[in-house]
Amino acid sequence: MKVVRTIGEMQRLTTRLRQEGSLGFVPTMGALHEGHLELVRAAKRRCDRVVVSVFVNPIQFGPKDDYHAYPRDFKRDRLLLARVATDVVFYPDVREMYPDDYATYVEVEGLTKYLCGRSRPGHFRGVTTVVTKLFNIVKPDVAVFGQKDAQQAFVIKRMVRDLNFPVDIVIVPTVREPDGLAMSSRNVYLTQEERRQATVLYQSLREGEAMIKSGERDARRVKQALRRLIRTAPLAQIDYVEIVDTSRLHPVKTIKGEVLIALAVYFGRARLIDNLIVRG
């Protein structure tokens, strides 16, 4: 497994790799867990070679976000990536990606108006900008993302379509702990008690799904039920609980067709997100 630290070297290597076969790509911010490794396996199944990037992208964090505290452990990430037969790890410095006079950004409108786009202004602009840069550096045939970040998956797919990137986007289902909690690099922030209570998130999503499956069509009532259940965990601080359509990601009043139930909840300093797609 090769570790590449500069954009120039990555671009030269990728040009060579693409002559030998198809190239898969998995962008990550490191602090890897089984969820990330599933994405690498999915890329491996589809492509001859796989590149994984490990880069904590400063421009997708707001001033009050956890950029500096975000967990970093490249030694461990490197071992895990070697174990799932990653071919290349792209691990650039912040200066390499964003020189002092950096000035160009990519923005997807509409889809970023609600959910995390509303709670974290500028977040998706940071994500779409870094993913654009990474696509230009790695030039993959296939790029793999997780359903755990549902809005991100929609936004990236739209960006790829709108800007005609020659990349196939694959979305992998959310990988969960045995008790249902979605795996996340931020779970390491949780105290034992917060971790115990955080199981309420997936339970509430499943409750919402059950209500919709049994015929409830009033989104307000479903959201109320989710919020009630989440509040049974005294350490939970709700950021949002929302039900949106899966074409525009705008909140719905009446549930018909496919909807996304999405939530963001703080436990201590960990802001956890989770979601389910449900067909009404």
Ligand code: AMP
């Ligand atoms: P991150 O390192 O958190 O930026 O995530 C990198 C990629 O891994 C993104 O496409 C995430 O959606 C995906 N990912 C993170 N957690 C999970 C999970 N529990 N299951 C599936 N994919 C995940």
